[in-house]
Amino acid sequence: MMTARTQAAPGREKVEPKSRATEMDLRVRRALWLVVSMLSLSLLLVLLGVYITTRSESLNLSGYISGVILTLGSFLGLLGLCLEENRRQLLTAAIVFLSLGVMGSFLCVVIDGACVVFNMDMRPLKADRCQYYSGGSSYVYENFYTSVTCWSPMESCNMTVRSGTCYCCDLYDCANGGYLNNYYEYVGVKSCEEVFTLYVLIWILASLNLVAFFAGILTTAVLGSVKHLESSMFFPPSSPPHPESPHPSSPPLPYRVNGLSA
Known part of the structure; x- marks a missing residue:
């Protein structure tokens, strides 16, 4: 019985590294799918944010900044999961980078969702009370700017409009020259209907940033667990040394007492 128990201990020591390696492979595969999904979401944030920003000069969005940071973090995570060298670093x-991207996503939700969307009044657009100035087909300087008259129940005033602009006189403050509301005109659009499309896309961008906020937290936690398991495989916890006992089948060693061997 003592011999069987003594021989079973090395067997358990061999099974334990295999189970830890299997657990490591399983976690790496799960983390790999999560990182690839996070990378796809980050690229979508970048593409959508850049598209909205370039469609109109009047809209300044920050939604794609978090996408850039999350893309870099996801790419580094993908390299760390695929390469065994320098995996921990x-x-x-x-x-x-994913932690910075998570904070950036939260700020983008606040800036784009609260500051931009809530300042865009779509009621004049839905009521067809906004006009579009194309600027004509000539390239003369005067054709790029024109002066239009905005009427209100209290007063009327003139407003300078650039070509390719959708403007709403209902949102223009004649007394302050429109300085209280920056979204009475949208420069660079092709039609007033495109403004409403951009409004919907901004809401989608803010929603994707909210999804990226929670997905980034989950991805960071999973990568942290993989990193911890990786370090524990190469640096296992030290166990107290066991005193070596002589094999029960081996004969006892001779000893000497006062020069006489027993």
């Missing part, structure tokens, strides 16, 4: 860098 790559995962550490990925966690740092």
